Amino acid sequence: MARVKREVWIAAIVIALTGVLLHRVIPHFEIHRVEVGDTAPEFELTDGVRLSNYRGKLVLLNFWATWCPPCVAEVPSLNTLYERFRGDGLVVLAVSVDTEEAVYQQFLERFRVTFPTVLDPERTVSSRYGTIKYPESYLINREGEVVRKYIGAEDWEMPEIVNYLRSLL
Numbered sequence: 001m002a003r004v005k006r007e008v009w010i011a012a013i014v015i016a017l018t019g020v021l022l023h024r025v026i027p028h029f030e031i032h033r034v035e036v037g038d039t040a041p042e043f044e045l046t047d048g049v050r051l052s053n054y055r056g057k058l059v060l061l062n063f064w065a066t067w068c069p070p071c072v073a074e075v076p077s078l079n080t081l082y083e084r085f086r087g088d089g090l091v092v093l094a095v096s097v098d099t100e101e102a103v104y105q106q107f108l109e110r111f112r113v114t115f116p117t118v119l120d121p122e123r124t125v126s127s128r129y130g131t132i133k134y135p136e137s138y139l140i141n142r143e144g145e146v147v148r149k150y151i152g153a154e155d156w157e158m159p160e161i162v163n164y165l166r167s168l169l
Helices: 002-029 069-088 101-110 124-129 159-168
Strands: 058-064 090-096 117-119 136-140 146-151
Touching: 058 069, 058 124, 069 090, 069 159, 101 117, 124 136
Parallel strands: 058 090, 090 117
Antiparallel strands: 058 136, 136 146
């Protein structure tokens, strides 16, 4: 009987300590999701690419991966969009969360990607934006404010999107 009582006390103490620990630790793992109206979080990747390099331009920040079928499906229309508006001040900046650089490079060559893309295998940038599903895109105005958020693949040649972008350029 004393042994059972002791085990119950030990279990209660372990549960209480676990609760206190979780209460102290969980807030640090809270995901901040960037929303429309927020200032786009600054970032710098190892190859020197930073969001601030594009200040004063309209930026379509696209998070993607080669293993993501919807991401692959939207690449041709992203290419077309970039080629159409690059001279007017639109930058399509794609951040790949791929972990294998060779696969990433082969994809860029195979699909003849014309817009700037960078590799973020640690998902540092997508984490800063709260992106956990791919593709996800943020339209950032010339002042650095997020003006649209697109979750999922888009047809970037749709008249509604093209006309909206044109109005911001």
